[in-house]
Amino acid sequence: MSANGWLQFFVYSIVLLLTVKPVGLYLARVLEGKRTWLDPVLGPVERLIYKLSGVNAEHEMHWRQYAYAVLGFSAVSMVITYAIERLQAALPVWNPQKLSAVGPDLAWNTAASFTTNTNWQSYTPETTMSYLTQMAALATHNFFSGAVGIVVAVALVRGIQRTSSKTIGNFWVDTTRALLYVLLPACVIYALLLVTQGVPQNLAKYTAAHTLEQSSQAQANQTQTIAQGPVASQEAIKMLGTNGGGFFNANSAHPYENPTPFTNFLQMLSIFIIPAGLTYALGRMTGSQGHGWAVFAAMFVLFAAGFTTLYWAESQPHPLLHGASQTTVASGETGNYEGKEVRFGISQSSLFAEITTAASCGAVNSVHDSYTPLGGMVVLTNILLGEVIFGGVGSGLYGMLIFVVLAVFIAGLMVGRTPEYLGKKIDAYDVKMSMLYVLIFPLIILTLTAVFVLSPTIGLPALTNNGPHGLSEILYAFTSATGNNGSAFAGLSANTWWYNVALGWAMLAGRFLMLIPVLALAGNMAQKKSVPPSPGTFPVNGWLFTVLLVGVVLILGALTFFPALSLGPILEHLLLHAGQTF
Template sequence: MSDTAAGLLQVGFLVVCLAAVYRPLGGYMARVYTSESDLRVERGAYRLFGVDSKADQTWAVYGRSLIAFSAVSLILLYILQRVQSHLPLSLGLPDVPSGLAFNTAASFVANTNWQSYSPEATMGHLVQFAGLAVQNFLSAAVGITVAIALIRGFARSKTDRLGNFWVDLTRTVLRVLLPIAVIGTLALVALGVVQNFAGGHEVTSVVGQTQTIPGGPVASQEVIKELGTNGGGFYNANSAHPFENPNGLSNLFEIFLLLVIPVCLTRTFGVMVKDKRQGYAILGVMGTLWAAFTFSATFFEVRGNSLEGKETRFGQWASALFASSTTGTSTGAVNAAHDSFTPLGGGTALFHMMLGEVSPGGTGTGLYGMLVLAVLTVFIAGLMVGRTPEYLRKKITAREMKLVSLYILATPTVVLVGASLAMGLASARASIFNTGGPHGFSEVLYAFTSAGNNNGSAFGGLSANTPFYNTALGIVMLLGRFVPMVFALALAGSLAKQQPVPVTQGTLPTHKALFVTMLVGVVLIVTGLTYFPALTLGPLAEGL
């Protein structure tokens, strides 16, 4: 079988698997967030923490709860790393340095999983599974709660209540993420992924040198790394490591895991707003963008005709498919070195992140990011025809557009300001392996784009474990994560207060091909106008 035929078969099988679970999983998640009853274990947790599960919150209280929970998570994860040497299962590793501990805590709490260190040589087993893996569940759940709150903003009327953050968080972890993670862990173990608490194993490399490779609870961390669109690997080589990703079937299963919740949340959206066509329309936009970037990445890599930086177990097609899926979902996991992609292949991955991770985006972040862009699209359409824009029977007024504008500007601002500071400081430029030419700039731009969009993948030529990058990237990750969330929740609160307006002949149908096409155009044009000058200095200059 030719590489092209095998590659197309992989893509086709992946799409079929996602289609098979779309309706049941999407419908199940809608029932999770609309159910009036609590599980026994949930009631116990609510009593323990003093939560009234029947008390809905305003957007401001919902947002404060989210920020407070994330801040406590950040502090606890930082402390856990700083006392690692005194913990069991530390494997004799020392405490994580303060700057790196802050960067890592910010990274995992922000669902970024940027790793400027070698995990197997830095983190013991306890920090890996009790710190990093736990945050993989919690940070993913936080993203989903914001998406659910925004959906309620569209679905509800004449109220200032969006639900209860603590209830949404608990249900997401216990009813959505944990059950799938358990099944996925068993599947990965069956496919050959390591799962134990073993220490180091001495192996001999192909050049005759000995190397110590630790075992560990890899499969359980691998599954939530992909399922929660986190991306932080147990090993430095991430999903290119055979202990994390041993064969082509496990590779395809991991791609399925990182896409499944963002894709199925569009069904959840359609069910909760009582118009499934709206979910199909959002899915159509996400699918169109994902397919376009997958084709582009594959085209440039196949034409490059090089396997440098790629696992021969996977080849060019599977590497490009993984790269387009991971950069489109804010996952950041890699099965190949993105720095070794062709200039335009690497530029495709970079630009895909710059879309704001909406194709289909991270767990929750992709959906609420696309819904914000949908609001912008109906506003532009309203200007064209000279009538007040509406989306899902809610008027888009000046207040909503201010919030949308702030949301859209937040991430590019932190990304471009951060990259500018790095290029302006001699100490930061010294960390670039290739200090001259556009590729060096691409490495820095990729790092801040990855951090600001909560992706976590990186070009390998940047030595980021320095005081400047640990601090700057940590701040960018936190701002890029939580500032847009606040604006999304404020938008949800504003929409929930409105009285629905009746649909008339002048109302723009937001479930048809015309709207899908307009929304695709808005995503590409808004992103292109924001980042194009920076792209011309990096990957475009290098590729041309």
């Protein structure tokens, strides 16, 4: 650990904090349907979209109608993505490499992955997906899935905000505005910034470069294929939409995706900027700005604690690595450099890994599988906590609001009175929907992990590691899929029929089975009457509430997943320091 590493963390934190209010104000205005500075340009476009699609912008939906719209939109777009992948070789344009059709199980996995904002990739993108598939199927899904997350979060906030209402908004209007006023303009600016830093944006064929190495047989210059393509445009929405799918297999460690220190910082900032801004929008829309800051504080405390632990773990010398100095390097940082880009170092690799797993992004600039056991446990735990440490665009906020409801309920039990949240009494239905959300997550992860760990024919052959690290690799895969993160412990070769199918279903269940209770909670909260606060009302806008909220998140996560972590990374750490390996 170095002073420079901590300085980078503090600079990042300050810049993030400075963006919260302006981004939150803009998001609140967009999602409340108020006028913004983009209205003179985008207002006519928005109205034209409604006219052509037959959407009545004044009509609002019951929560069930909202849920049907979310599921229908996602299903149709998923089928289209699957079809593009399967027909890739026959489509006439933007396939200069003449790449063949994607296999049925991999196409299913990828379509489910991008529909759910997971962007798990069981393939090498530059040798599997054509430019057309990358743009028309995958990049568009990055926009759609990001917008769906935002509008579901806003629907829940509306449910908290409204009184005696049967509706929570219009999905088509919310999605159009999220795309048109937030994601599209931000990504245009972002992509142009990336191009100025050297990120490619073209439709050219891959370049065959002659290397300096010579073949011992032919004594001729060997060639290397240098992939390129429309990278900048996909990179922008990959980060702003907390999607994470890389244009290249090396993801954000690739110099074409992440060429400079500025792009590395910009990518880390863009992962958190919308989720953090939504906490301010929460306070703005509910009329309790202090509550928005309290939720932000809870997320930031968990984020800072995770980074501190991860940075410390990766700064320790590896006990079994001999013959290389782990105590003195040019950058002043010491520790485990395996799987990390020297240009980023341990601090930037640790910070990127913490951010991308705290959010449901999954983009990586280092190999998580090569982290120390405790470092790997931190990135795994970030997802296991429910992707609520800022989390994905929208999904992080509505996930944390589920824990808010549970925290208020627990506080009510402690003082012996009916719990209240921002003027709404929390009843049995609210708690049932919140617990349903919380229980679905571990049920999917632990069940599928157990099935594949115990299967010598479908689960274990994909492993390159035995013992506790092998368990961690399978656990991480199903955690990443269910949590819609998309990062992986790369020692698991998951591009098999069984893994592709099972992980695809885990992604869909982790997104949509958990999304329905959120909308049900929104609908129930919206129809309640508001009650004035009393002396017994637990305040949700101070440090005491932040502490309680952090405690609820950690306790629920520990009670659920500590046994699995004990058999995986914790056991691996103990064996490693005892000098044993598998």
